[in-house]
Amino acid sequence: MGYRVVVAGATGNVGREMLNILAEREFPVDEIAALASRKSTGVECSFGDKTVTVRDIDAFDFAGWDIALFAIGSEATKKYAPRAAAAGCVVIDNSSLYRYDPDVPLIVPEVNPDAIEGYAKKNIIANPNCSTAQLVVALKPLHDRARIKRVVVSTYQSVSGSGKEAMDELWNQTKGIYVPGQEVAPKVYPKQIAFNVIPHIDVFMEDGQTKEEWKMTVETKKILDPSIKLTATCVRVPVFVGHSEAVNIEFEDHLDEEEAREILREAPGVLVVDKREPGGYVTPVDCVGDYATFVSRIRQDPTIDNGLNLWCVSDNLRKGAALNAVQIAELLGRRVLKKG
Template identity: 85%
Template sequence: MGYKVVVVGATGNVGREMLNILAEREFPVDQIAALASRKSLGTEVSFGDKTIKTQDLAAFDFTGWDMALFAIGSTATKEFAPKAAAAGCVVIDNSSLYRYDPDVPLIVPEVNPEAVHGYSKKNIIANPNCSTAQMVVALKPLHDRARIKRVVVSTYQSVSGAGKEGMDELWDQTKAVYNPTDDKPAKKFTKQIAFNVIPHIDVFMEDGSTKEEWKMVAETKKILDKSIKLTATCVRVPVFVGHSEALNIEFEDFLDEDEARDILREAPGLMVIDKREDGGYVTPIECVGDFATFISRIRQDSTIENGLNLWCVSDNLRKGAALNAVQIAELLGREVLKKG
């Protein structure tokens, strides 16, 4: 016996990826529904070797459905997630709306699976920000061994993190560079993204950080350990898919780089590719379509007493969004609903 699963926002990048991953991982689905806005009614989407037509989210009755994976913006989520939850359907939400709600668990299954039992307060589980998700998967096994005091992270985030509009803008501007008569001014981003980097993701806050940077701090504390100090600089780069992060980690106890490498190799969800030679590391283009979070460039930081540096790369549409949501669904089914 399997589950009755709803994918909300099934025509978007993340929604389509959710459907792909549910099929790839052979999630025990008895019945599936793909929902979208009324303007996308009837649009066909793929689920494994099947093609299904989207239904109207506004008219859908969630009664009798087990879980709903939401991949729509916060505004629409605010309207429809409580309706699904009230109908008895557990919501796994990819937006930022519920991440900081103390009554809603924020989960990365490799890091804090025990938090799933807190879902019942609102019948909602939150999926973290894409940049946070891959980072805490890498931090967790190291934190268990040597206790992390402080993290300094610089991110190199792909345009797919800004949705289809971001990907289209990079494509159009890149073509325009080679055709000077075809001007493509910035619309989705604040400056030209083609052949450029932009140290600005989300809105600015009073202290000078951006909300994306604030999210990484707040979410790491909620998911991993509230005592960890973290500072972030988040940068948009001209890459279509795949987020990269340079991490500087300070521990309470000494952790040798070789031991750290062994720990990370054994940790769930991680793949270590770390050779000190040309090409002996992973870049975003190589991680696209993969489930793993890749770790490279592991090395001691001699400027502090107990420090390590490492490079972390992941497909942000997968681990940063759709894969993590499906993993939460698997965890929910295995630990709580216990049908499949």
């Protein structure tokens, strides 16, 4: 016996990936419903070797459905998630709306699976920010061994994190640079993204950091350990898919780079590619379509006691969003619902 599963936001980048990954991982689905706004009603989406027709979320009755994967943004989630939860359907939400709610677990299954037990307070589970998800997967096994004191991370985030319009803007601006008279002005981003980098993701806060940087700090504390100090600089780069992070870690105890490499090789969800030669590391292009969080460039930081540097890359549409949501659904099935 399987589950009746809803994917809300099925026509977007993340929603389509959710459908793909549910099929790829053979999640025990008895019935699937693809939802979106009224304007997308009737659009067809792929689900494995099947085709599903998108329904209007506004008219949908969540009663009798087991799990709903939401990828519709905070405003729409505010309207529809409580409705689904009240009908007995467990919501796994990809927006930021519930991430900081103390009554809603924020989960990365490789890191804090036991937090799943808290879902029942609101019948809602939050999926973390894409940049946080891959980071904590890499940090968790190292933290278990040597206790992390402080993390300094710089991110290099692809435009797919901003949606399809941002991907189109990068594509069109790139073409426009080579065709005189066809230059494309920025709309999604405050400055040109093609052949450029933008040190600004989400809104600015009073202390000077952006909300994306704040999210990484708060979410890492909630998922991994509230005692960890973290500071981030988040940068948008002209890459279509795949987020990269340069990570500096200070530990309480000494951790040799060779031991760290071996620990990460054994860690769930991590794949180490770390050869000290040209091309012996993973880049965003290499990770697209993969489930893993890739770690490269593991080395000692000689400027501090007990310090390491590493490079972390992952497909943000997968581990950073859709895959993590499906993994939460799998965890929910194993630990709580137990139907599949």
